[in-house]
Amino acid sequence: MSTSPPERYSKALLLSIFLPFAAGYFLSYLFRVVNSIIAGDLSKDLELDASQLGFLTSVYLIAFAASQLPLGIILDRYGPRKTEAVLLLFAAAGAAIFAMAESATGLLIGRALIGFGVSACLMAGFKAFVVWFPLERLPMINGFLLAAGGLGVLAAASPLEFALQFTDWRGVFMALAVLTFVASLLIYFMVPDKAQAQNHVTLKEQIEGLKQVFNSRAFWRVAPVSVLIQGAAMSITGLWSGPWLRDVAGLDRGEIAYVLSFIGVGLLLGYALLGILSDQLNRRFGIRPLQVAITGMVIFLFMQGLLILEWTTYPALLWMVYTFFASSGVLMYAVLSQQFPVALAGRVNTSLNLLVFISAFLMQWGIGVVLKQFSGSSLAAYDPLGYQVAFAGLLVMQVVAMGWYFRAGRGKRIV
Numbered sequence: 584m585s586t587s588p589p590e591r592y593s594k595a596l597l598l599s600i601f602l603p604f605a606a607g608y609f610l611s612y613l614f615r616v617v618n619s620i621i622a623g624d625l626s627k628d629l630e631l632d633a634s635q636l637g638f639l640t641s642v643y644l645i646a647f648a649a650s651q652l653p654l655g656i657i658l659d660r661y662g663p664r665k666t667e668a669v670l671l672l673f674a675a676a677g678a679a680i681f682a683m684a685e686s687a688t689g690l691l692i693g694r695a696l697i698g699f700g701v702s703a704c705l706m707a708g709f710k711a712f713v714v715w716f717p718l719e720r721l722p723m724i725n726g727f728l729l730a731a732g733g734l735g736v737l738a739a740a741s742p743l744e745f746a747l748q749f750t751d752w753r754g755v756f757m758a759l760a761v762l763t764f765v766a767s768l769l770i771y772f773m774v775p776d777k778a779q780a781q782n783h784v785t786l787k788e789q790i791e792g793l794k795q796v797f798n799s800r801a802f803w804r805v806a807p808v809s810v811l812i813q814g815a816a817m818s819i820t821g822l823w824s825g826p827w828l829r830d831v832a833g834l835d836r837g838e839i840a841y842v843l844s845f846i847g848v849g850l851l852l853g854y855a856l857l858g859i860l861s862d863q864l865n866r867r868f869g870i871r872p873l874q875v876a877i878t879g880m881v882i883f884l885f886m887q888g889l890l891i892l893e894w895t896t897y898p899a900l901l902w903m904v905y906t907f908f909a910s911s912g913v914l915m916y917a918v919l920s921q922q923f924p925v926a927l928a929g930r931v932n933t934s935l936n937l938l939v940f941i942s943a944f945l946m947q948w949g950i951g952v953v954l955k956q957f958s959g960s961s962l963a964a965y966d967p968l969g970y971q972v973a974f975a976g977l978l979v980m981q982v983v984a985m986g987w988y989f990r991a992g993r994g995k996r997i998v
Contacts, residue, residue: 818947
């Protein structure tokens with residue numbers, strides 16, 4: 584892959600490319616977790632029970648997942664600038680529809696459009712950086728883009744709670760619609776184009792590559808534990824962390840917003856530090872990235888145990904450590920990419936991403952179904968026992984997947 588000439592690699596160029604894509608990824612994460620703050624308001628205003636609330640919020644995830652496999656072809660053919668700029672228009676329209684919805688159906692349509700519209704925010708940024716910047720700078724620049732997602736979580740906490748003192752959830756989503764439209768314009772008009780060799784991959788070739796990925800034993804050794812752990816983290820932090828803090832920890836909305844801000848901090852630190860830690864441990868002591876990822880995931884399993892046991896003494900610390908180690912699942916993308924030819928790297932990542940988001944969709948909805956069984960049609964609060972049962976069910980699946988990883992890997996080495 585050719586890179587830009589040194590004389591063109593400047594701070595101005597970096598900012599003109601990085602900032603618009605960072606704005607898009609910031610908004611995608613904000614959309615993903617915003618319902619954790621406004622869950623109570625949504626339930627009361629539109630009379631949504633726990634199952635309906637879980638399904639409504641998780642529609643974002645399944646719409647996102649459905650876009651992943653064709654996304655690589657579209658990015659290669661039309662480029663990251665045009666692809667993300669157009670998709671963000673769908674997200675802006677979805678936010679506006681969500682803001683004006685008077686029924687659960689309207690909310691579902693709006694939420695699905697949002698998920699579809701932000702589906703390229705991470706991959707488009709990665710693609711643009713590969714095209715424009717020297718390869719040796721990509722880990723740093725990619726890390727900064729991921730950190731923008733953590734800032735989105737932070738914005739969904741205390742700043743959103745502050746905004747809700749002046750408007751309601753409808754006003755928030757209308758403002759997000761405007762901001763998303765502006766982000767689309769920034770990407771389209773601010774990001775420069777760069778001529779590059781076209782890699783025309785036919786649909787048949789794309790499918791053959793996917794078959795190679797899904798038929799790989801290396802993929803299926805690692806994928807189950809990575810998918811279930813990332814899915815659990817996304818499903819809980821994206822919606823049920825806020826209600827858990829309300830119903831189990833007994834916090835009010837202001838206190839919940841404060842604790843949720845630490846989720847953003849944990850995510851920021853996890854993205855920023857675990858990749859660096861993995862690189863340093865590998866270079867200095869020969870500790871493989873996979874070992875770092877698995878160690879972080881095991882600690883994450885213990886953190887989920889504390890949620891199930893209703894450890895609420897230091898909720899901010901609990902959730903910050905929870906999300907810090909949840910981010911270790913992201914290391915699996917790099918680990919798996921090294922098991923396949925470079926030409927398949929994009930399909931490896933989008934295949935894993937597809938499974939992660941399907942898993943998160945089913946888990947987020949499933950938690951709501953379980954809560955409804957214990958809480959009935961209650962809209963104001965859910966039975967704490969329901970959280971214990973739902974979270975324990977997720978934990979059991981992850982422990983089984985971790986056992987599969989160790990059993991399938993006997994005598995085999997993976998990077």
